[in-house]
Every structure is written in structure tokens, then in C-alpha cells.
Amino acid sequence: MLFRWFAFLFIMLPAVLLGQNLTINGKIVNKESSRGVAGASVFLSNSSFGTTSSSDGTFTLSRLRPGQYTLVVTAIGYAVYNKIIMVNADVADLTITMEPRAIMLREVTISGSSRANWNRNYEMFKKDFIGNDENAKQCVVINPKVLDFTYRKSKQTLIASADEFLIVENKALGYRVKFLLNSFSLDNLEQRLTYQGSRLFEELPGSAAQKKKWLLKRDRAYYGSAMHFLRSLYQNKLKEEGFEMRKLTRESDPSRPSAAVIQQKMQQFNGVSRDSFQYYHDFYISPRYIHQKISTVPWLSFEVLRDGPQPGLYAITFPQYLYVIYKNREETEAFKDIYRPLDMPNYEVSVLTLFNDPPYALFDSNGIVVGESPLFEGAWSKARLSELLPVDYTPSAPLN
Structure with a gap:
């Protein structure tokens, strides 16, 4: 089942400029003993930048591009550490203090009915977290039993959580994705999915032929995506990249x-x-809406784009709804809530809704939303883990 509503409510704070190589190095220590913590996982959320601390707790993250990140550190027996960090130059001698946490033993459930319920909930979770497209068929969850589920039948809502990395191998795109799932909520009545967490992308090993196929599929996932759109927006290259923006007006059907x-x-x-x-x-x-209409004249970048609160960050703002057309691909799904003029070709269409007051959303030069995301409907609402790329991804081939 495809969802009309898809809100990404997790913070994604990556690099912002291309072509520069910077370094973060530091030491991870135990808060109580001040001793180094060995074997901790250190990574920049939603990127491919990650490492493990050495025997004395030291670590180095290298080949970074300048910008704002969320630095995440995890270690067995410690609470997860998160810190927003701005990288404009090399960051040296960073000290990270980890707070010890008692290890909770997971409950073992052996009843047949409980096992059946878990399997049902897992299949529901897998479809709407990983996806149900062709790429999803090549995604393998390595450790599904780390997931805990609660299903509220009266509200048709599935809640999921995990107390360690959920590991998914995406053999379509060539990534191993390690996901710290803080929260997951699937509302089948309102057809809305929200989740929050941090993730690390790692390259899968493969032959030269496999890697070539992965690059083609990664480019396919990138072009026309929300990431591609936001990068094109701040570079004022919407038309060249195949995008067109219109103002959408509509009313809920009373x-x-x-x-x-x-x-x-x-x-x-x-x-x-x-x-x-x-x-x-x-x-x-x-459709949920009536009196739907899009503007006859496309919006230009400067009409919705503003400078952000600091260099490398941008704001997008618009009244009501933003109607985004991607002309380089035809839509293959029918979205009953997405308005289409009769004379418009069957291009991919996405609709954005803002929540802040005044309405705006912040994003960086990698095309990643910082903070609260717009609500995505239409083509971008289909995006699941099966099609997601690390924030530092750049296409291997130019758009044809």
C-alpha cells in the first residue's frame, strides 16, 4: 500500500560544501572513570562517514566536507551520544564523555500467538520502512529480532523500536545500512508514516560489474528525488535539472x-x-481535497529560497502548498490526492506542506532537510530505505 502522507521527522545534519577534505579527531572516555572507551561506533548521521574507536578510545573521521553534522557515538553498556557539530576546519582533540548504562536483557517470547503477532507486525514494518519496490526485493534485514512492536488495533497503529543497530543490506544499491531506530509510527487510518533515528551507510563488497550496476541504480534513485530538487533549488538550476515549481491551492472536503x-x-x-x-x-x-488548482506561471528559485541562519544553510518558504513537477520521469503510481490538470503530461509530481510559523524549512547544500521536514505527498512519499542515499552522495554520471 502506498502512502499519500510521508513525514520524515528525524534530524539530518550533513556536510554542505563539495571538494574539501577535513578531519574530526578526538577521544571517547568513560564519564565515571575517565578511561578511554574502545570499540565504540563513531559516525556522522545519515552519511557514509564512520569509524571505530581504538584501544585507548581515540578516533579519526577523515575526508569530510565542511558543514553541519550530527555526530553519533554508540557503545555496548553506554547511553547513545549525539552532538550537533559544525565543521568549517579540522576539528581536533574533541573529547566525548559516555555515560554508562545498565544492559537490559531482552525478553524472550516463546508462545505461538505472540510469535505470530510479531511476524505479522514485522511484515507490516518491513513493507513500510524498507519499501515494496524492486529495490526492496533485494534488501535483507540481517537482525530483525532486535525490533520490538506494539500494535494498537483500535487505532490501526504500529509502533516499533530497537535498542541496537538494525542492519539492512541493500543489495540493489550496494549499501549496508546500520540504523538506530529511536521511534517508528505507522498510522494505517491516516495513512501516515513517521520515524526518527540515525543511520550509517557502508559500501558492500562487490565485483566491478556489480559496482557498475549499483552506480546506475544509485543515480536512478537520486535523480528526481527530494535531495536532487533541493540541490537544484539553491544552485538555481531547476529547469536544467528537469524540475518545475507551481503554487497549489486546495481545500479539504467538508x-x-x-x-x-x-x-x-x-x-x-x-x-x-x-x-x-x-x-x-x-x-x-x-480525493480528500476540492477546488484544487495550480498556478499557470512557474515559480523561480528566488521566490521560495532564502538565506539560512548560518553559511551553508538555506530556507525554503511558500504559502499553502508547493507543487513540484519532475519532467524527466513519468509517474507509475496513481495518487488520488495529487491534482493533475487534464492537459499536463504524466510527469512525476510531489506536493510539499510546511509546518513552522511562519512556514519554512531549512536545508543544506547536500539537499538534506535540517530539523522539521516538510510533509511529502506524491512521488517523494514513496521513498523508503530501499531508495535512500547517504547525504554525501554525488551522482556518478551527469543527467542526460
């Missing part, structure tokens, strides 16, 4: 019942009253 009521009534009348079931099913398959 006659439409809530999603919960529609689901409840469909279940109530299914097999009991055909007419009543059809009445609510018509609402289910109909």
Missing part, C-alpha cells in the same frame, strides 16, 4: 468523514448493507 469513521463504517457494513458500504467506500477512494 463533507468527507474522518479516516477513522470511513474505516469503521466500511467494516460495519461489509457484507451487511451493500449500499451503505458503497457509500463509505466512495469516500475512501475519492
Whole structure:
């Protein structure tokens, strides 16, 4: 099932400029003993930059580009450490103090019904966290049992969490993704997915032929993505890169019942009253919005782009909704809530909604949102882990 609503609510704070190599080095110490912590995992969230601390707790992250990152440190027996760090020059002698934490033994469940429920919840989680596209078919979860689930039947909501890395090998794109999943919530009534966490991308080993295929698929995932759009926006290259922005106006249908009521009534009348079931099913398959219209003149970059609070950060701002067309690819899915003028070709379309007051979202030169993300509908709402790329990714080949 494809979701109309897809909010990325996790902080993604990566590098911002290309072509420079900088270094972070420091030492990880135990808060209580001041001794070095060996074997800690040190990485920059959502990037491919990661390492492990040495026997005395020291570490080095190299070949970095300037910008703002979230530095994450994890070690067995310690609380996870997170720190926002700005890298404008080499960062030397950074001291990270880790707080010891009691190791909690995981509960072992052996009942058949509990095992069946876990399997059902896992399949639901896997489809909506990893995806159900062609790439997802080549994704392998290495350690699924680190996941804990709670399913609230009355609200049709799945909650998931993990107390250690969830490791997924994406054999379509050639990455091993290590994900610290802080929170995950799947609302089937509102058709909304939100999650929060940090992740590290590692290259999978492969032959020269495999790596060539991975590069092609990575480029395919990149072009037309939200990352590609935001990079094109701040570089004022929207048209050259195949994008077009329009203003979208629309209103919620006041006659439409809530999603919960529609689901409840469909279940109530299914097999009991055909007419009543059809009445609510018509609402289910109909758009949420009425009076939809897009502007006739495209917006230019300067109309929605502003300088951010510090160098390397930008703000995007617009009234109501931003309608983004990607002309280099046709849409293969039908989104009933995405308005399409009858005379518009079947291009990929995404709709952005802002939440801050006044409405804005911050992003960096890598095209990654910093802080609260816009709400994505349409093409970008399909993106799952199966198509995600590290923040430091650059395409291997120019756009044709």
C-alpha cells in the first residue's frame, strides 16, 4: 500500500560544501572513570562517514566536507551520544564523555500467538520502512529480532523500536545500512508514516560489474528525488535539472468523514448493507481535497529560497502548498490526492506542506532537510530505505 502522507521527522545534519577534505579527531572516555572507551561506533548521521574507536578510545573521521553534522557515538553498556557539530576546519582533540548504562536483557517470547503477532507486525514494518519496490526485493534485514512492536488495533497503529543497530543490506544499491531506530509510527487510518533515528551507510563488497550496476541504480534513485530538487533549488538550476515549481491551492472536503469513521463504517457494513458500504467506500477512494488548482506561471528559485541562519544553510518558504513537477520521469503510481490538470503530461509530481510559523524549512547544500521536514505527498512519499542515499552522495554520471 502506498502512502499519500510521508513525514520524515528525524534530524539530518550533513556536510554542505563539495571538494574539501577535513578531519574530526578526538577521544571517547568513560564519564565515571575517565578511561578511554574502545570499540565504540563513531559516525556522522545519515552519511557514509564512520569509524571505530581504538584501544585507548581515540578516533579519526577523515575526508569530510565542511558543514553541519550530527555526530553519533554508540557503545555496548553506554547511553547513545549525539552532538550537533559544525565543521568549517579540522576539528581536533574533541573529547566525548559516555555515560554508562545498565544492559537490559531482552525478553524472550516463546508462545505461538505472540510469535505470530510479531511476524505479522514485522511484515507490516518491513513493507513500510524498507519499501515494496524492486529495490526492496533485494534488501535483507540481517537482525530483525532486535525490533520490538506494539500494535494498537483500535487505532490501526504500529509502533516499533530497537535498542541496537538494525542492519539492512541493500543489495540493489550496494549499501549496508546500520540504523538506530529511536521511534517508528505507522498510522494505517491516516495513512501516515513517521520515524526518527540515525543511520550509517557502508559500501558492500562487490565485483566491478556489480559496482557498475549499483552506480546506475544509485543515480536512478537520486535523480528526481527530494535531495536532487533541493540541490537544484539553491544552485538555481531547476529547469536544467528537469524540475518545475507551481503554487497549489486546495481545500479539504467538508463533507468527507474522518479516516477513522470511513474505516469503521466500511467494516460495519461489509457484507451487511451493500449500499451503505458503497457509500463509505466512495469516500475512501475519492480525493480528500476540492477546488484544487495550480498556478499557470512557474515559480523561480528566488521566490521560495532564502538565506539560512548560518553559511551553508538555506530556507525554503511558500504559502499553502508547493507543487513540484519532475519532467524527466513519468509517474507509475496513481495518487488520488495529487491534482493533475487534464492537459499536463504524466510527469512525476510531489506536493510539499510546511509546518513552522511562519512556514519554512531549512536545508543544506547536500539537499538534506535540517530539523522539521516538510510533509511529502506524491512521488517523494514513496521513498523508503530501499531508495535512500547517504547525504554525501554525488551522482556518478551527469543527467542526460
